[in-house]
Amino acid sequence: MSKSTPMSNNCITLVGAGLAGSLLSIYLAKRGFDVEVYERRSDMRAEEISAGRSINLALSTRGIHALDEVGLKQEVMRIAIPMKGRMVHDLNGGLAFHRYGKDDTEVINSVSRGELNMKLMTEAEKQGVQIHFNRRCTGIDFGADKVIFQDTKSKAERKTRASVVIGTDGSASAIRNDMQREDKCAFSQDFLEHGYKELTIPPGTNGAFQLEKNALHIWPRGAYMLIALPNLDGSFTCTLFFSFEGQPSFARLQTEADVSRFFEAQFPDAAPLMPTLVEDFFANPTGKLATVKCQPWHVAGSVCLLGDAAHAIVPFFGQGMNCAFEDCTVLNECIGKLRPDWASIFKEFEALRKVNADAIADLALANYHEMRDHVADPKFQLKRQVEFALEEKYPGVFIPRYSMVSFHRIPYSVAKSRGEIQADILHELCDPIDTLEQVDWMSAERLIRDKLQEKLLDG
Numbered sequence: 001m002s003k004s005t006p007m008s009n010n011c012i013t014l015v016g017a018g019l020a021g022s023l024l025s026i027y028l029a030k031r032g033f034d035v036e037v038y039e040r041r042s043d044m045r046a047e048e049i050s051a052g053r054s055i056n057l058a059l060s061t062r063g064i065h066a067l068d069e070v071g072l073k074q075e076v077m078r079i080a081i082p083m084k085g086r087m088v089h090d091l092n093g094g095l096a097f098h099r100y101g102k103d104d105t106e107v108i109n110s111v112s113r114g115e116l117n118m119k120l121m122t123e124a125e126k127q128g129v130q131i132h133f134n135r136r137c138t139g140i141d142f143g144a145d146k147v148i149f150q151d152t153k154s155k156a157e158r159k160t161r162a163s164v165v166i167g168t169d170g171s172a173s174a175i176r177n178d179m180q181r182e183d184k185c186a187f188s189q190d191f192l193e194h195g196y197k198e199l200t201i202p203p204g205t206n207g208a209f210q211l212e213k214n215a216l217h218i219w220p221r222g223a224y225m226l227i228a229l230p231n232l233d234g235s236f237t238c239t240l241f242f243s244f245e246g247q248p249s250f251a252r253l254q255t256e257a258d259v260s261r262f263f264e265a266q267f268p269d270a271a272p273l274m275p276t277l278v279e280d281f282f283a284n285p286t287g288k289l290a291t292v293k294c295q296p297w298h299v300a301g302s303v304c305l306l307g308d309a310a311h312a313i314v315p316f317f318g319q320g321m322n323c324a325f326e327d328c329t330v331l332n333e334c335i336g337k338l339r340p341d342w343a344s345i346f347k348e349f350e351a352l353r354k355v356n357a358d359a360i361a362d363l364a365l366a367n368y369h370e371m372r373d374h375v376a377d378p379k380f381q382l383k384r385q386v387e388f389a390l391e392e393k394y395p396g397v398f399i400p401r402y403s404m405v406s407f408h409r410i411p412y413s414v415a416k417s418r419g420e421i422q423a424d425i426l427h428e429l430c431d432p433i434d435t436l437e438q439v440d441w442m443s444a445e446r447l448i449r450d451k452l453q454e455k456l457l458d459g
């Protein structure tokens, strides 16, 4: 944007009051900035909470850390359900529980997306942030320090002056689109051949959970999978990740009978718990999943992207929101160090985050294969046991990859590179054996010494 007509750079304009935008606005307000947020949707707090669908997300250490920094951790954890591990459902309805962490202190948490977003917006307003609802950003005038918003009710368009703009408008970001159109950033979007559909297991009698409450349920079926996360009201939000085309696929489930037959055959213990399965299946949209990358994320000191707008990832590591929240933590640190030089702040922010956003994008894709193909595999389970044993023997040196990502704030790029080395070690130790008792601990000692000497520093 032009520097010809100076405006106070104590005023910050955010586009999008989703999870990242609302959280970031709190950080900024706490630093004394005047923050205005423009949100396309209406105020969800004013609308009736729908009794039907509740969408939830897995919140883990990075996200919790950010919430703690803005003083919201306790409040959010009150609405969170800890999930200690994966409950794997086989084709015969058999169950196997595999914990996520070394003990019960290492859990991920199921939180309602809507409730969390509302809490963040309410806190933002308490801190003096002004949120303008029903304002859809339609573009940005880089030459005139102006962002264009359309009132979604009257359809009137207005240009709003803004010297520092942060695009937190999600994976289809209008800000990013204009950066791209004006050749200010390069962009790629890779769609997965799989889409997703949200379904429901309602509460049982008296609000009872019909499946184990403190677990993320997973029905891994190789080419596709169903997962379910618990909600406070006793229901579970299920998500079917499934190919768009081919056999089997969304395209092949055309009739009510197709859907019932498929679920009864593939998810025999879940289907009877889903009385509205067929209605939900046809009423709920089929979502697409994509990895979005772009570079640079910022235009000098005037515009920057953050959260999904900069780096949307597939959801298989449960890290999109956690990563977006960590963006807020890091941007806040950059502001602390470099204020009021926004060009340097955005440059440093991107330098610190891009490499990590790329790493978690790769890890998330890799985890899809792990979840749908490997979790039920005995070799995979043996490796998990050996990982935990190595973590106990070599604390701070060997940390399972899942734990580095979900229970630590070790940079994602380090988790990725370190994870690759550890995978080689596990491969060498576990390939010739079938049980934990057979591990050659002398070899383990040598491998750790040769490949992983230094301790990891947690963020």
Ligand SMILES: Cc1cc2nc3c(=O)[nH]c(=O)nc-3n(C[C@H](O)[C@H](O)[C@H](O)COP(=O)(O)OP(=O)(O)OC[C@H]3O[C@@H](n4cnc5c(N)ncnc54)[C@H](O)[C@@H]3O)c2cc1C
Pocket: 015, 016, 017, 018, 019, 020, 021, 038, 039, 040, 041, 056, 057, 058, 059, 135, 136, 137, 138, 168, 169, 170, 171, 172, 173, 174, 196, 239, 287, 306, 307, 308, 309, 315, 317, 318, 319, 320, 321, 322, 323, 324
């Ligand atoms: C199926 C699924 C499951 C997921 N599960 C997890 C999980 O378990 N854990 C996890 O950490 N992450 C998960 N994620 C990822 C997570 O949802 C995103 O990473 C997170 O929502 C990103 O936050 P954001 O604020 O950047 O974007 P969003 O949450 O998308 O918010 C963007 C906001 O901008 C607004 N907006 C959009 N365009 C405009 C415009 N033109 N003008 C004004 N406002 C606009 C939108 O209305 C919205 O409020 C999942 C994603 C999917 C699809």
